[in-house]
Structures are given as structure tokens and as C-alpha cells.
Amino acid sequence: xxxxxxxxxxxxxxxxxxxxxxxxxxxxxxxxxxxxxxxxxxxxxxxxxxxxxxxxxxxxxxxxxxxxxxxxxxxxxxxxxxxxxxxxxxxxxxxxxxxxxxxxxxxxxxxxxxxxxxxxxxxxxxxxxxxxxxxxxxxxxxxxxxxxxxxxxxxxxxx
Numbered sequence: 001x002x003x004x005x006x007x008x009x010x011x012x013x014x015x016x017x018x019x020x021x022x023x024x025x026x027x028x029x030x031x032x033x034x035x036x037x038x039x040x041x042x043x044x045x046x047x048x049x050x051x052x053x054x055x056x057x058x059x060x061x062x063x064x065x066x067x068x069x070x071x072x073x074x075x076x077x078x079x080x081x082x083x084x085x086x087x088x089x090x091x092x093x094x095x096x097x098x099x100x101x102x103x104x105x106x107x108x109x110x111x112x113x114x115x116x117x118x119x120x121x122x123x124x125x126x127x128x129x130x131x132x133x134x135x136x137x138x139x140x141x142x143x144x145x146x147x148x149x150x151x152x153x154x155x156x157x158x159x
Contacts, residue, residue, distance in 0.1 A: 015140035018133040026070030029112050033063035043110030087134035094127045
């Protein structure tokens with residue numbers, strides 16, 4: 001029983017570290033894309049996955065989704081929901097990068113900057129590691145998550 005408690009506590013604190021790290025990564029990744037949406041749209045188009053009519057909409061919406069989800073993850077708000085969204089995004093990113101690597105398409109990743117960031121299989125490995133972190137955050141309620149604090153306060157107020 002004691003070993004289970006220690007493992008659970010370790011998993012929760014590890015989830016806290018993953019939560020802050022992933023949130024920071026997504027906030028950082030979104031800032032450049034928001035400022036240079038046209039370049040990001042070209043990167044999305046080069047993947048040849050998104051229909052041409054949807055490229056601009058994706059280039060405008062995706063960075064804001066990354067920014068909002070990253071900030072919420074760092075703040076500890078709706079951690080499970082946000083980690084599920086980010087896990088879904090990471091799964092799509094892994095598939096898109098792997099598909100273009102298999103096609104041997106010489107394009108830039110577009111993950112953090114639009115230029116000179118060539119995709120490699122290490123990009124897929126990195127995204128899979130981040131996907132594992134997001135799944136860990138989803139299953140382990142991290143300490144210092146704000147939503148748990150609000151729910152306990154609401155239970156105290158409710159009759």
C-alpha cells in the first residue's frame with residue numbers, strides 16, 4: 001500500500017512538471033505563428049494534408065488554440081480537457097510529419113519558426129514524447145491545479 005501511495009504522489013508531481021512544460025512549449029510555439037500567419041499558412045499548405053480552402057482558416061485558428069490551451073495548462077485550468085485537446089493535436093502533428101517524411105517531401109516543420117526547421121524522424125520522436133506527457137497529465141491530477149480548488153470551495157458553499 002505504501003508503494004502505491006508513493007507512486008501516485010510521484011505521478012502527480014510529474015504531471016505538474018509535464019503540465020507546466022507542455023503549456024510553455026505550446027505558448028512559445030504559438031507566438032511566432034500568430035505574428036506570421038501568412039508564412040505559417042504556406043507551411044500548412046506544404047504539408048498537402050489540409051484542403052486548399054481551409055489552409056488560411058487553420059493558419060489563423062491553430063496558433064490561437066495552441067496559445068489558449070498552453071496558457072490554461074500552465075495556469076492549471078481545465079487540465080484534463082486541455083491535455084486531451086493537446087494530445088489530439090500532437091497525434092495529428094505526428095501523423096502529418098510521418099506522412100511527409102515517408103513521402104520524402106523536403107519541407108520545414110513549422111513547429112516553432114517557419115523557416116529552416118527541417119523535419120526529421122527526431123521531430124516525430126519529440127512529438128511522441130510530448131504526446132506521452134499530455135496523456136500522463138490527462139490521467140494524473142496534478143497538484144496545484146486550480147479546478148480542484150474551486151470545486152472544493154463550491155462544495156463548502158453549497159447547502
